[in-house]
Amino acid sequence: MFSHNTQLQISDLICIRQQQPLFAPVSFNLRAGEGLLIEGPNGSGKSSLLRILCGLTTPDTGTVHWQGRDIQTVREDYVNALHYVGHQNGLKLGLTAEENLRLLSSCSPYTPFVYGNILQKQTRFLSAGQKRKLALSKLFMTPKPLWILDEPLTALDIDAQTEFLAKLDEHLQQGGMCIITSHHPLNFKHSNVTSLRLSPC
Amino acid sequence: MLKHIRFVFYTELLLLFRRSQEWLYPVGFFVIVVSLFPLAFTPDPVFLQKYVPGCIWIAAMLASLLSIGNSFASDIEDGHLEQLFLHQTPLSLILLAKLSAIWMATQLPLILLTPLLGVLFHLSLQTIIALALSLLFGTPLLTLIGSLCTALTLGLRQQGMLLGLLILPLLSPVLIFGVAIVQQSQAALPIVGPLAFLAGFSLLLISLLPWVIAATLRVGLDS
Numbered sequence: 001m002f003s004h005n006t007q008l009q010i011s012d013l014i015c016i017r018q019q020q021p022l023f024a025p026v027s028f029n030l031r032a033g034e035g036l037l038i039e040g041p042n043g044s045g046k047s048s049l050l051r052i053l054c055g056l057t058t059p060d061t062g063t064v065h066w067q068g069r070d071i072q073t074v075r076e077d078y079v080n081a082l083h084y085v086g087h088q089n090g091l092k093l094g095l096t097a098e099e100n101l102r103l104l105s106s107c108s109p110y111t112p113f114v115y116g117n118i119l120q121k122q123t124r125f126l127s128a129g130q131k132r133k134l135a136l137s138k139l140f141m142t143p144k145p146l147w148i149l150d151e152p153l154t155a156l157d158i159d160a161q162t163e164f165l166a167k168l169d170e171h172l173q174q175g176g177m178c179i180i181t182s183h184h185p186l187n188f189k190h191s192n193v194t195s196l197r198l199s200p201c
Numbered sequence: 202m203l204k205h206i207r208f209v210f211y212t213e214l215l216l217l218f219r220r221s222q223e224w225l226y227p228v229g230f231f232v233i234v235v236s237l238f239p240l241a242f243t244p245d246p247v248f249l250q251k252y253v254p255g256c257i258w259i260a261a262m263l264a265s266l267l268s269i270g271n272s273f274a275s276d277i278e279d280g281h282l283e284q285l286f287l288h289q290t291p292l293s294l295i296l297l298a299k300l301s302a303i304w305m306a307t308q309l310p311l312i313l314l315t316p317l318l319g320v321l322f323h324l325s326l327q328t329i330i331a332l333a334l335s336l337l338f339g340t341p342l343l344t345l346i347g348s349l350c351t352a353l354t355l356g357l358r359q360q361g362m363l364l365g366l367l368i369l370p371l372l373s374p375v376l377i378f379g380v381a382i383v384q385q386s387q388a389a390l391p392i393v394g395p396l397a398f399l400a401g402f403s404l405l406l407i408s409l410l411p412w413v414i415a416a417t418l419r420v421g422l423d424s
Binding site for chain 1: 208209212215216219220275278279280281283284286287288289422423424
């Protein structure tokens with residue numbers, strides 16, 4: 001489904017907070033169909049690393065290359081290929097679930113991952129798990145090859161976790177890519193997920 | 202893309218109207234401040250006709266200060282701004298839609314109330330029209346410059362106080378030209394000149410500031 005030549009190259013990435021490097025230099029190469037699980041204790045810089053990979057934060061040193069070019073120079077292409085679900089859900093609490101979905105999916109026809117009677121409710125009245133599902137729905141509404149997910153399984157119930165991981169597996173098999181942080185063990189039947197442990201300096 | 206921008210505009214208006222304090226408080230503040238001036242000076246109609254237009258302008262500026270302060274705060278808090286950065290639609294265009302919605306919700310009610318206040322303070326019809334026109338062309342500047350200063354001070358403590366110090370001096374040209382329009386109309390002089398200047402200034406900033414605010418927000422979030 002996705003192109004087989006997509007490639008994300010990260011070399012010697014360092015993130016400095018309060019004059020201290022958060023983690024030892026990170027380098028890896030991600031190709032179509034591969035997943036990367038980023039592990040590390042709390043405060044080890046997982047979320048900061050993901051923000052750098054999205055282009056939200058400028059790295060202090062090191063480069064992030066998409067298809068061989070720096071993500072800041074091919075920003076538009078990169079953004080078109082990228083889904084980011086961060087620590088926060090990015091939902092507007094005053095809008096209904098359906099309006100939020102339309103806002104996230106740029107009005108394309110959607111097949112949400114969540115369903116039923118919650119669509120007409122204002123998002124502020126939803127539970128944490130329901131909000132998380134809503135935020136994750138955009139992954140399935142607009143197909144994009146690269147997913148960058150920060151703790152996607154938080155607050156999801158067991159069924160939803162299983163369902164989500166199955167969909168993630170399917171995404172990787174179709175030639176997608178994924179960078180994910182999680183404290184849950186990820187066991188995939190078909191796909192290849194390597195893990196990267198952030199080590200403190 | 203155009204459809205998405207229209208949808209952003211629509212949802213922003215929807216959000217503002219669902220949180221009615223966002224537009225109701227500034228309107229209430231505006232009316233109260235304007236009605237304090239005759240109490241502090243004198244209720245003499247001749248005096249009021251001369252000075253109330255300026256008071257209305259000052260009240261509109263203060264009311265805009267009240268409403269603009271948290272325009273991006275909620276977007277940052279719930280992570281929506283990050284999603285907007287990573288959206289295919291350029292951030293500047295999304296901001297233009299958002300700011301127009303903010304202007305419609307916070308400034309347009311003030312302009313609509315002005316004729317009523319004008320009648321209350323014995324202003325002539327001609328003055329009321331000039332005042333409403335000056336506000337119509339001037340208030341977009343209040344929203345735009347206010348948003349720029351908000352974007353510049355993101356993440357600072359006691360942002361509200363600093364905002365006043367930053368925004369009000371920057372807005373003084375708007376006040377000068379806005380009040381000049383009313384004074385010229387009261388002196389039976391043509392008002393086209395200052396009106397055109399204010400409109401031109403508004404257009405310039407409408408076309409320029411969304412880009413600047415987008416860049417400022419990008420830098421502000423890069424930490």
